[in-house]
Amino acid sequence: MLRHLHSITLGGRLLRAARAKRRWPHLFRAQERLAVLSGHGTQIALVRPTVSPLGLREANLELVVTLLEEAGVDYFAIRGNSDFRSCIAVAEADRDRVAAALAGCAERGPVYLTACRGDAAVGPKALSGSRRGRHLVREATVLRVGMVWSDPAGSLVLGLAYGCDIEFWRPEEGRLVAPRSNRVTEDVRFDEPRVTVPVSRLTGFAALHTRRTRLVRTIEPCADALPEDVRFPxxxxxxxxxxxxxxxxxxxxxxxxxxxxxxxxxxxxxxxxxxxxxxxxxxxxxxxxxxxxxxxxxxxxxxxxxxxxxxxxxxxxxxxxxxxxxxxxxxxxxxxxxxxxxxxxxxxxxxxxxxxxxxxxxxxxxxxxxxxxxxxxxxxxxxxxxxxxxxxxxxxxxxxxxxxxxxxxxxxxxxxxxxxxxxxxxxxxxxxxxxxxxxxxxxxxxxxxxxxxxxxxxxxxxxxxxxxxxxxxxxxxxxxxxxxxxxxxxxxxxxxxxxxxxxxxxxxxxxxxxxxxxxxxxxxxxxxxxxxxxxxxxxxxxxxxx
The missing domain is CATH 3.90.550.10 (Spore Coat Polysaccharide Biosynthesis Protein SpsA; Chain A)
Structure with missing residues (x-):
């Protein structure tokens, strides 16, 4: 009961494939770099020989952080309620710059967006840069961002379950207030000090013993271990x-x-x-x-x-x-x-x-x-x-x-x-x-x-x-x-x-x-x-x- 996978360079959903090839020509230096998957809705996936939940989680975090830094948007990572997704907080005042960054991201490759209510995704996902994608960025208080990865056979398909959530924190009496609950704090001062920590400090789903994890900018309340954290090998x-x-x-x-x-x-x-x-x-x-x-x-x-x-x-x-x-x-x-x-x-x-x-x-x-x-x-x-x-x-x-x-x-x-x-x-x-x-x-x-x-x-x-x-x-x-x-x-x-x-x-x-x-x-x-x-x-x- 495998999801069906069509290589864009080999056919299948020809109209969508042709559009994708024109849109992201730099991704087609080799065959089967992108694929259109059908089954639970049509989606465009990056086909990779090595696909893993941790790899996609890290790639989506890297994608979002890079976009925000290139756009000059201040941000900090927080400890969300899922260990399998990253979570980035930005000020509501920076929404337009975030929207522009995500629209520009659409030229680099297929990136999907969906709105969240609490921790649950709401409604169908949309490609960044699409009409629905632009609407989501304008309206959502929490936006889930990420790629879809597939192995070459299309039997392992990973998506926004390992995305990066962008939360828009609203100003209120000299503080920024979170749009939903998280594991650490519901608000921070405007001038809350930023610190840099390994990503592994923010999630229990990290390869602690096999590689150096990425450093990420966060706030001091998120940098400390929590009582529920398992810290022994x-x-x-x-x-x-x-x-x-x-x-x-x-x-x-x-x-x-x-x-x-x-x-x-x-x-x-x-x-x-x-x-x-x-x-x-x-x-x-x-x-x-x-x-x-x-x-x-x-x-x-x-x-x-x-x-x-x-x-x-x-x-x-x-x-x-x-x-x-x-x-x-x-x-x-x-x-x-x-x-x-x-x-x-x-x-x-x-x-x-x-x-x-x-x-x-x-x-x-x-x-x-x-x-x-x-x-x-x-x-x-x-x-x-x-x-x-x-x-x-x-x-x-x-x-x-x-x-x-x-x-x-x-x-x-x-x-x-x-x-x-x-x-x-x-x-x-x-x-x-x-x-x-x-x-x-x-x-x-x-x-x-x-x-x-x-x-x-x-x-x-x-x-x-x-x-x-x-x-x-x-x-x-x-x-x-x-x-x-x-x-x-x-x-x-x-x-x-x-x-x-x-x-x-x-x-x-x-x-x-x-x-x-x-x-x-x-x-x-x-x-x-x-x-x-x-x-x-x-x-x-x-x-x-x-």
Whole structure:
């Protein structure tokens, strides 16, 4: 369910394309620099090989600031209510000069405008310099300005959700008064001192650890950190296995059938469909604030993963298990019990399975409170209430074991499972759990395959333990869980791609019998390539030697 994309230089909506080519001839030195997209209204997009929400946010801020500075318009950036858009304040008295600057901008390329009521866009957008565009600049108290970007295939199209808002502040008794609420102040003195700060000071959606962010002019009240700002570093940990690797298969086969339950022995649990590649693309696109990524594996490394990027480290099981007799292990519960032993891992981190994906931009505060607490996303699914039985699935057996530990220590019987979304964790709490529940923790870490006696730590036990000890809080996240074995999977993937409205989703496969792997893999590959078309910096460049 991709938006349809026509290259202007190749045809499609010919009249509009011809007009665009005459209007912006400097943009047509190479084919497909501009495109007309149809689907949700016609719009002209800049086609770029690298498209990202952060990149567009920064480009739109640069565009507006440059226009205002060239026009001699005084301005200051403020902290708006969205981390994904910039916000610039100008005096109402400068409206005519802003209008002239935006009209001149129309000669440089396609820039769109729309009016805002509060934080919501109102009415259709218009090209700057058009009749409606000129009307919007004359009338709007808040004007959203920005470009539309698209990847070459037209599957990832980003627009004014990452624009730059221009607010017209009105004079009132020696002060400038904001036209809408923001996160800092509703008015400022005419002579409020201006200061220059990194853009990252004004938003939680910034690449703090990968680049120097742009400096921007603001006012002193906006230059200080706010109580809700998450200012500590956040890392990400993945666990990954390639079940198609013959060496890994031989190691696993040497230890028998692989577990007490058919689900834990199911080969579908270990199939690699290149999910990690696309989960990393999702991470880079939607969480550029992540400091470092660790991929935990068993003597494996994805062939496409570069070894030259400073922000990613492959960690072998032997580096986190202190008992060599525990290895090799094929038990995710055991591997997860050792994550806090990763050297260099930050206190606060997110744990992903490779079948977890970020579906849209997020900020650290979606997973952590600024005081260090972690957010817990409770699932509507329940841990079965009856006693443990031989027929329990591994996830249910571990949940019941968790419940017994928590009931004995805190007098509370857990019922709900935790969503299979990225898990927000603290290293120090995991260390405490290892000490507090030493015997159960040790048995789990030594269990080569999933056992009925396992506890599940980062996916369940941690969150309740942290909550009972005052270090976690129940929260919500827009989430989808999709099972590849279900007959409606293709329809649900299509809806997810069309809407792109979930902060996180999981595409899991625990029940397949292995006979439909080729079809499922092809279907999933088409979906992931369309959802995440832009390679991450963690992938090998073409021609890069391993």
């Amino acid at each position: 956040v890392d990400v940990v993945y666990t990954w296995v390639d079940g198609n690797d013959p060496d890994w298969q031989r190691r696993r086969a040497a230890y028998g059938h692989g577990g007490y339950h058919t689900e834990s022995a199911n080969a579908a649990r270990y199939i690699s469909r290149d999910e990690l590649r696309y989960s990393l693309r999702a991470l880079e696109q939607n969480a550029p604030w992540v400091r470092h990524v660790y991929v935990v594996t068993d003597r494996q490394r994805p062939a496409w993963l570069t070894d030259r990027h400073p922000r990613i480290t492959v960690v072998d099981h032997s580096e986190i298990f202190d008992d060599p007799e525990a290895l090799p292990t094929f038990n995710s519960h055991a591997i997860e019990s050792r994550l806090h032993h990763i050297k260099g891992l930050s206190e606060h981190f997110l744990y992903f399975n490779d079948d977890m994906f970020l579906g849209r931009p997020v900020t650290p505060s979606d997973f952590f409170l600024s005081n260090g607490m972690t957010r817990t996303f409770l699932s509507p699914s329940q841990v079965p209430r009856w006693e443990r039985t031989l027929g329990d699935r591994p996830v249910d057996a571990a949940g019941k074991n968790n419940r017994r530990l928590l009931l004995d220590n805190f007098g509370s019987a857990i019922v709900q499972k935790i969503r299979h979304a990225p898990y927000a964790l603290r290293r120090s709490v995991l260390e405490e759990i290892e000490q507090q529940f030493a015997e159960a923790h040790r048995q789990t870490s030594l269990s080569r395959f999933r056992s009925a006696d396992d506890i599940s730590i980062p996916s369940s036990l941690y969150h309740y333990y942290a909550y009972f000890t005052g270090r976690a809080v129940p929260s919500e996240i827009t989430f989808a869980y999709l099972d590849l074995a279900k007959p409606e999977i293709q329809r649900r993937l299509g809806i997810l791609l069309a809407r792109r409205d979930r902060s996180a989703f999981c595409i899991n496969d625990t029940l397949s019998d292995g006979r439909d792997v080729a079809r499922q893999t092809a279907m999933l590959s088409r979906f992931l390539k369309a959802y995440y078309p832009v390679p991450s910096p963690f992938e090998r460049k073409e021609g890069e030697v391993r």
